[in-house]
Amino acid sequence: MSWVRTEMALAQAAPASVRGPVAWVRKNLVGTVGDTIMTILGIAIVAWILPQVINWAFINAVWTGPDRTVCATVAQGGIQPDGWTGACWAFVNAKFGQFMFGTYPIEERWRPILVAILFVVLLVPMLIPRVPRKGLNAILLFLMLPIVSFFLLIGGVFGLPHVETSRWGGLLVTLSLSFVGIAVSLPLGTVLALGRRSKMPIVKTLCVVFIETVRGIPLITVLFFVSVMLPLFLPAGVTFDKFLRALIGVSLFAAAYMAEVVRGGLQAIPKGQYEGADSLGLGYWQKMGLIVLPQALKLVIPGIVNTFIGMFKDTSLVLIISMFDLLGVVKQNFSDANWATPQTARSGLVFAAFVFWLFCFGMSRYSMYTERRLDTGHKR
Template structure:
């Protein structure tokens, strides 16, 4: 009996059995996902036939019957050979205009150099393992805009004294806000700084209606009122610096932070007024993909920080700040972008101080930045609301001030949570740049549409070919932003999975 029992005991590891043929392999996968039921089978066949038909028609139109070379419209007209598909010869002939607009031919190297610099700075910054991230970010955020402005315009932009006073008043307000971020700063001196900056702005606005003499100061032509406003701005900056000298943080750190806005303003004015020996190219000659990138990158760079400030303002405990942020966000979110562009084009000149003028491109950039900042503020506010209250309490328990808490603890977590919303706003902004064509700026889509009116290339397929080309370019940029967003989500997705 014992020998019979021992005969059934396994003496070695048994190999696992293979899965059933009905659950493994290509046939099983297709049966499970596409042909599981009769209804699934019908839908799969119908959609498969439609997809095959659509792909065949696109390949036939875009490649099989397309025209890739030609000197004029005659190459893209249907002859004895039958119908003609896409007129890629039109895209090839107009490619320079699609990229540069009406930028002078002998100066397009400046745009190419700018594109190369942008790629050199952005690619290492986008790679997580690349070194020198801080230096790269400083070059991209602080240095590259000045270089781009000089390369695209040529520099030597004549600035009036009103412009100088206006820029320094803005710098004075920013310096005052930075000084107020330190809770131990002198409250009396901060009130003096804010008062001087506000009076300077009012004096500069009064220069529009009050006649005053002209005077030259620092090689700039001031009116007497604008010069007085300039000195008031300098006094405001000085009061902000003095307010931080008695603060608890190291004096040099507080002073350098407060002096950064006026220093950047001074560098900007020096760059705009300097003569670099380049041919001046007015903005009405800019166009094509170059103009699209200028509008999109400016809107993206401005909307994120402004949106963060508006989101913080909407959650502020100060009634005036909260009310202003709510009114700003709700007003601009309730107005279409086309209306915002028209408002910025025709109303901004009415609100500017004497001697300060904005060209059409700058007015459009302001409108796009304000519009996108309102949407960005709500995205950031959603991330702030997702942060547990314990994070705020822990930061306060460590003795961190408000701005330190936001910069070091709260905001990094909030931004990480709303990366999809941020990138979605950026993608929408990039596509909305095509609306600047309404106010006379020839972006990529506007330049393509202008090419349709060229009598040398008017054919039945020219418009469709140009629009497909423009749509493909927009898709490349938007798809790239989307994929990079997904990559960053996976990289930062820590502590949220179970």
Template structure:
């Protein structure tokens, strides 16, 4: 073969060319996502019309005509010049939220002791952030501090009565602090208990399987309100004379057990989705039951049910508002309690308080949802990238 015959062979690959301008950019996205077909065009136009109808008055009520400062209800009843809506009503009463903000966060916790829940929150945040970062080092130590050490330290710090700290009874706890404590403890307890219950329900030992199945079916068949009532009112009747448990602790136990039953079914679905060959392959390697479960089965099952696990966590976070029924004041409960304050009784106060509480719940739930999607992509569980 002569030199002239191979002179056309390239020594380097051709550099990729940019995509055509018609296939990228905002115009392409609008054409493919919103105006691709006549049906898409109709629904897009209807959606835009609906948003144009509802957003302007909502913005006016929430922000433009809202009352931001004030010391009592008269600030929200006074309609300043140019500050009235067409129906003569004033906008949202954010002055009420501003005045009651500390109670919305800490309930009736003594204001002079706010540093204690703030210190717990700072420690919780400092430990949670590296725990959520996949590449952060010292995961084992971080988990030990977050899930074991921090709850114990937080209990003694918030309750007091020791180490020179004044005692603060749990009935004085409230607001977002109670919501976070209940949901965090429920999440921490429900996941390992749910795993054990799911494994027990699939066990070949009849007694273990029957006990786990009975617990799951009974708890799932009872409303959370019933469990909270039982833990708060009926449980003390079964205890020996002189024995008692703090009502807050009873609520923690009730919420954790309730979430564990639902978590067990979510995880059982992941276990059933594992191909039989994975079990047989683990057996062929000579792994015992616990080695096979810990190293082979559970890592795959938990990845498959990440959406279901996070969905259970989100439901648990919102269900904590039901403790209001047994006389405990979480975020929503403390908002309801403060609406009965005659100094802030106006037609717009209840709606403003509910919007504030709903926004706080949405922030936490949306954050958990986004982190779930991030973990799906990180673990490559089939999520579209």
């Protein structure tokens, strides 16, 4: 006779070979001989680098101090024992104000701080999808804020003392250059991309020549161009602010790259969308503005953010036309005799790298988040 089981067999835990930390290690670290060798190699690399980094950046680091002596060994005229290496965060600490604002007058530094607060207050709700009134927010952020910031930072009105742009520096320059660059390059790049796909031969040729030329040359050459050639292009006596020249250079450069990104999006929109818009009787700008561009831009968000990140990093090049952005100020301070030690350069650069990294990494993560959110599931 057959035997029929009446109660359920008790569920048993999975065997130890497929779950738990041991199985995880076996699967992910020592699966095969090759794997094991790689793991040992990896552990060797980590064990070699990580303690050195931690030692340098935290354990041996000097956090506060009045001048170079705290960061130099006895042989170098300081107080540290011979053979000491550690980060000189005291240098960063002492120069923090300069790294942020350059030589912006100390009693006026509330102005950039106020701008920064306004920027954060307007940007955060812009970035959170659930917060309503995006249109108003965008107008405030991209139209009002630049105007208000302009008067606040430059001054000369409402009893605010005038501050020359040559006194701006540090993160202030980096952020304002990139913000304006972003705000200008996206619309300009979109127009260039539309021009490149236009059926009008002259407009098309102009756009192609501009885009390909700018993309073919380094940003430094573009900056040279605007800093050396622009004064020649203008009538005698008309001069441009150096900051404005850098702004023009960076924006034009980014616009050419942006144009290619947007063009990729435009090409990805099926012809049916264009024809559908035509058959509804929409004009060119209606067709583009209401049907094509919203879809195209959404497709290329990662590319757009990548261009932003690239531009943010590229603003560091204004150092070459002797403007002092964050990296420029940090480098300028290496030559400060009060702080010159073998550790100064490394510490300053690591700090600058960390600031740049925070911004760029933040942007790239936000773009990934947006990409997931806007994914309408039409992708294969």
